[in-house]
Amino acid sequence: MSGLPPHAEHYLDLLRLTLTDFHRIGQGDGSRFFQPEPASLAERQALRCAGRDWPGQGETMIGLERLRHLQSVIVTAVAEAVPGDIIETGVWRGGACILARAVLRALSVTDRTVWVADSFAGLPPPRPHLYPADAGDSHHRETGLAVPRAEVEANFVKYGLMDRQVRFLEGWFSDTLPAAPMASLAVLRLDGDMYESTWVALDALYDRVSPGGFIIVDDFGAVPACRAAVETFRARRGIDAPLEEIDWTGRFWRVPRTMAQCHDRSGQS
Numbered sequence: 001m002s003g004l005p006p007h008a009e010h011y012l013d014l015l016r017l018t019l020t021d022f023h024r025i026g027q028g029d030g031s032r033f034f035q036p037e038p039a040s041l042a043e044r045q046a047l048r049c050a051g052r053d054w055p056g057q058g059e060t061m062i063g064l065e066r067l068r069h070l071q072s073v074i075v076t077a078v079a080e081a082v083p084g085d086i087i088e089t090g091v092w093r094g095g096a097c098i099l100a101r102a103v104l105r106a107l108s109v110t111d112r113t114v115w116v117a118d119s120f121a122g123l124p125p126p127r128p129h130l131y132p133a134d135a136g137d138s139h140h141r142e143t144g145l146a147v148p149r150a151e152v153e154a155n156f157v158k159y160g161l162m163d164r165q166v167r168f169l170e171g172w173f174s175d176t177l178p179a180a181p182m183a184s185l186a187v188l189r190l191d192g193d194m195y196e197s198t199w200v201a202l203d204a205l206y207d208r209v210s211p212g213g214f215i216i217v218d219d220f221g222a223v224p225a226c227r228a229a230v231e232t233f234r235a236r237r238g239i240d241a242p243l244e245e246i247d248w249t250g251r252f253w254r255v256p257r258t259m260a261q262c263h264d265r266s267g268q269s
Contacts, residue, residue, distance in 0.1 A: 003075040008106035015102055015159070016067045019095040020048055021058030030056025032144075050247060054144070059155050060095025062191070062218060065247040067099055070189065073214045073252070074103045077186040078112075082212040084184035087115035089173060089201040090191035090218075092145065094152040100187070101161045110165070115182060117169040117201075122146030123194060124172055133195040133225040173197055177204035185209045190226075191218040198229035206237070211257045221249035 004012070021029060025048055026041045032054035038044050047053045051063025060067065074086060086100045094116060101114045122145045126134035139145065149170055156162035169176045173192065177200060185208045190201050198217070209215060219226040220243075230251070234243070241253040 003079045004106055012071060012099070012102060012106060015099060016064055016071070019059045019067065019099060020064055021055045022048055022064070024057065032056070051249070058095065059093040059098060061092060062096060062250075063247070066218065066250045067096065069246045069250065069252070070096055070099060070187075070216065071103050073187055073216065074100060075107065077212070077214065078104075078107050078109055080212055082186045083210045084186035084208070084213060085113040085115055085182045086187040086189070087117055087169075087180075087182070087185055087205065088189040088191060089117045089177065089205075090193065090197060091116050091118045091147075091152060092191075093147050094155045096189065096191070097166070098156055098159055098161055101156070101163075101166055102159070104165065105161070112165065112186070113182065114166050115169055115180070116152065116166065117173065117176060117180070118147075118149075118152070119172055120147060120149040120152065120170055123192070123197065126194065127196060131194075131196040131199065131225075133228045137194055137225065139193050173200040173204070177201055180204065182208065185213055187214045187216065189216040189218065193219050193223050193226060195225035195229040198226045199233060202229070202233045206233075209255050211255050213255045214252055215255070216246070216250065216252045218250055220251040 017023065025044045034052060038047060049064045051061060051066055054061050088097050091097050097114050097116045104112055104114065122142065123139040125140045126137040128135035149168060153162060156166060169180055185205060188205050188209050190198055192198050192201060217226065217230055220230055241256055243251050243253050246252060
């Protein structure tokens with residue numbers, strides 16, 4: 001990836017492998033699979049690259065491809081002087097945010113913050129009377145998604161990346177994001193799975209993404225409700241910036257450099 005000195009490239013390559021616990025694949029690492037358990041090491045590695053399994057001990061489940069893409073957009077935002085911070089809404093064990101902080105350090109960037117936004121108590125029960133697409137959603141029953149803030153902070157410390165450029169927003173998105181204390185964003189990464197979590201994050205934060213900034217959606221291909229929230233939001237805002245593919249589930253777009261489109265905050269879900 002351009003914009004990084006060779007030693008930084010090597011460091012970040014190793015960090016991505018470590019965050020995904022790639023070196024322990026097939027060694028009784030406690031991974032979970034969303035399909036029949038693969039028989040070969042190569043098949044397991046392919047799933048980990050694509051973020052199609054649940055690492056038992058890694059700090060992220062988004063896989064190597066989406067981590068690599070996140071790194072590249074941060075490098076691009078810095079190189080092109082796109083103003084603003086970086087936020088992830090829905091962080092699990094914190095791996096993507098840890099990588100984001102590492103990229104800023106590798107680039108010697110000291111004036112941007114990585115915002116770590118999560119309830120740290122799992123996902124909320126669905127509210128189908130407000131968000132019908134979430135009817136029957138069971139993410140709130142998955143205890144493995146409830147990672148305490150102290151554990152996420154400890155993961156930053158483990159990698160030597162817990163400092164003043166990392167800030168936490170703890171609570172349900174509907175409570176924390178509308179009043180989140182950042183002026184602008186260069187990268188907005190959504191990983192909230194549900195329609196409500198996706199919609200609330202977009203509605204609260206999209207207008208703070210700078211021209212040239214990136215919106216990344218982790219669950220677009222994997223969770224129909226997330227996809228519906230993104231498509232509805234883009235349609236209601238008249239957003240026609242290309243929605244580009246990262247991998248089987250990840251998508252992203254960039255806010256146009258010329259802000260001819262007017263952001264209308266009156267759109268409702």
